[in-house]
Amino acid sequence: MKRVSRSDLNALLAAIAGTKKLYLPVADGADEKRGAKYAVWTPEAEYCPAVNTVRSAKDFFFPQVENMVNFKVNGKKIEVDDIRTECEDFVIFGVRACDAASFKILDSVYLSEPVDTYYQNRREHGVVMTMACSKPSETCFCSVFGIDAAEPAGDVSCWMTEDSVYLKANTEKGEALLAALPMLEDAADDAADAAKDATRKVLEKLPLKNLSTDKFGGDKLMELFGSNKWAGLSEACLGCGTCTFVCPTCQCYDIRDYDTGHGIQRFRCWDSCMYSDFTKTAGGQPRPTQLERFRQRFMHKLVYYPANNDGVFGCVGCGRCMKSCPISMNIVKVMKTLGEGNA
Known part of the structure; x- marks a missing residue:
């Protein structure tokens, strides 16, 4: 020391x-x-x-945002x-x-x-x-x-x-x-x-000290995925993605190519599972409704991630989402609602 x-x-x-x-x-x-x-x-x-x-x-x-690589194309020749x-x-x-x-x-x-x-x-x-x-x-x-x-x-x-x-x-x-x-x-x-x-x-003495994780984890997948409470929880969600951008554990990103006029610049930028075009492919958006996208975010934190990481949850309790959400919706309210009021 x-x-x-x-x-x-x-x-x-x-x-x-x-x-x-x-x-x-x-x-x-x-x-x-x-x-x-x-x-x-x-x-x-x-x-x-x-x-x-x-x-x-x-x-x-x-x-x-980070630049990853540049390309220059000259006929069939590509310079990386x-x-x-x-x-x-x-x-x-x-x-x-x-x-x-x-x-x-x-x-x-x-x-x-x-x-x-x-x-x-x-x-x-x-x-x-x-x-x-x-x-x-x-x-x-x-x-x-x-x-x-x-x-x-x-x-x-x-x-x-x-x-x-x-x-x-x-x-x-x-x-x-x-x-x-x-x-x-x-x-x-x-x-x-x-x-x-x-x-x-x-x-x-903190008000959220007794918030419980007992109702969550990898073994609760089907029980929580099929809950009828998601509709009420997600109803007012704006899909703005603010919660994902202030979250220290969110890790989703998109990769784009930009034609500068004298070459191609490839860059990576944060993305959000709350957006309607997230992971959109030729087949369309796999989660077309706001309810499905809302559920995905919190299921990943509370179920999917711990299922694949020895029970470790994908949230660290920093409280940033509580302060930043414009409609005051956050992981604490989700846990309380799905956990039948445990808090």
């Missing part, structure tokens, strides 16, 4: 930025209540301790240009436990065979510094999925108290990073225990 005075936090961030490119949560505009967003560290940047960034840290490994440039080491500071847990879900998709080398490259170059939550929000429910907001995963775990920041390396990348920061002092392994206990006391 290492320690630095909280008054020296900016000096610590500057030292990290001196070794690798550093990203951290900063206030989105002048008003911190608007939330936080990740930005490149500058001497003027100030770390924003908001519970969660508006968009998750998923963007660093699976960006919303690999344009990948993501070879720079970087650090993400202040990642919360829920987002750190989402990386494991994305890893299970993109690092399984066949490996997505674009995602893999970014994961290998990125160092994740997590920050334990001290003031979880009422919309947080990560503990429902076995995530401890007081003990976040990552290459380096951090805890912030009134006067100190404690840091613990969990991986070789984390150890190498901390070794390059001479201002850090040694601290007892239990130095952050009081902060952990305080966080867990708050977690025990």
